[in-house]
Amino acid sequence: MSKKEKYLTISRLKKIPWLVHGFGLASFTPEDLKEDGKLASFQTVEMKQEHSSRVYYLEGPPADRLAGDGLVTGAEGLLLIIKTADCLPVFLIDIKNRVVAAVHCGWRSTYLEILLATVNLMKEKFSSQAENLLAALGPCIEKDCYEVGLEIFENFSAAGFKTDFIFWPSRNQGRFYLDLRKANWWFLVERLGLKPENIFQLNQCTFCQPGLHSFRRNKEKSLRLINFIGIQPQLMVNRAVNE
Template sequence: MNNYITVKEIEENIDFVNLAITLKNVDAKSREDMKKVCESKNIEIKNLTSNIQIHSDIVNVVNENNIDEKIEGDALVTNLKKVPLLIFTADCVPIAIIDKKKKAIGLAHAGWRGTYDKIAEKTIEVMKKKYNTNPEDLVCVIGPSIGPCCYEVSKDLVEKFNTNLTNCDDKFYIIKEDKYYLDLWKVNEYVLKSSGVKEDNIINLNLCTSCNCHKFHSYRKHDKTPQRIGMILEIK
C-alpha cells in the first residue's frame, strides 16, 4: 500500500507545489510516519509546520520566525519555499488553497464548526492581506472527508447551516429514512465561491472517509480513532 495519494490536476498543472494526502497505513501525527512520506515526496520535513488544532477559525501565518512552532489554530498560510504545511483530519474537511500568481499557499481544517465559521474564507482573507492574493487566481482542493452519504447530524444543525450560514435556495443536506445528512463538501464549495474562487478552480475529490475507511482514517467509522490523515502542502 502506498503512503499517500496525490491530486492529478495539481501534479499536471501547478509545478511549484507539492501536495500529498496520507493513507490509512500512515498516522500523520507520527513523526516517523511523516518522515517516510516526506522522503518519498521530496518534502522538507525539518520545516514541517502544523497547528494545535482546536476546531476554531484561527489562521496562522508561517514566516521565518515561527517555522515548526506549534500554535493553536486550524489554518496555516505561507509564501516560504521548502516550508511544508500540515493539517490533521479523520472525517473533517481538509482544504488546500494555492495562489498560482503570487505563489502562496494555505491549508484549512474544516470540521462542522470550522465550516460554520467559514474558515476557508478567513484563510483567503489572510492571504489577500499578506500576499495580495486575488481569489480568482486560487486553485482549491477539498480532500478526503466524511460525505453527505454518511454524515448524519441533528435537524437543528442542518437548519443552523441552511438558515444562518448559507441562507440561499440550495439545500446543503439530504434526508434518508427521516435522518438528516449534512453536506460539508457543498457548504465549503459555497464558502469558496462566495470568497471569489472560480467554480472551475475548486477540485472536490469526492472521497468519503467513512465509505473509504479501508483507505483513510475515519473518526466515526474507527471508533474515535486518535490516528489522523495528513494533508501536506509545500512550495518547492
C-alpha cells in the same frame, strides 16, 4: 496511483513545479513524512486543531504549536499539515503569488467561515485575487454517511449557507444529512468568488473506505489522516530541472 504511494494527489496541482501536496491514506504515517525523499527537506508545521476559524500567517516555522485550524504561507520549505478523520481538508493555492494555505474544515469551522478568514489573510499579505486561486478538497465523510442534528442545520442556516443545497432530511425526526464537501464548494464559489473549474476534489468518503480513517467508524481520536502542502525550496526545484 502506484502501489507504493501512501497519499492521494490532484493532477492539476502536480503540474505546479514549486508545489508539493498530498492527502494521506491511513497507511501514511508521520515517519513517512521524514522518509519521503521529496518531503524530508521540509520543516513540518502542525497545529493544535480546535474546530475554530482561526488562521495564521507564517513567515517561518512557529516557535510554539499554534492553536487553530488554518495556515497560510509564502515561505519555501514549510510543510503545512492538517490532520483529519471525517473533516474536510482544504488546500488553497495562489498560483500567481506563490502562496499556499491548508485548512481544517469540519462542520463547525465551515459555518464559522474559516475559508473566508483564510482568503482574507491571503489578500492582506499577498493581495491574492480569487481568480488566481486554486482549491483542492480531499477525502471527508460524505453526505450519505453523515447524519447530523438540527443544531448543526440551524448554525449553517444562520450563517447564510444555502441549506437546501447542502442538507437532506433524514428519516429520523429532526435529523439531516450534511454534504460537508458541497458546503465548502458552495462557499468557495458563491462567497469567495473562486472559479468552479479551479476547484478540484477527491470524491472519497472516509467512512466508506477502509483505507481511510474515520472518527465515526473507528471511534478513535488518535487515528487521523495526514494531509500536507508546501512550497519546494527553490534549490530543489532547480536541481530537479537540471537532472
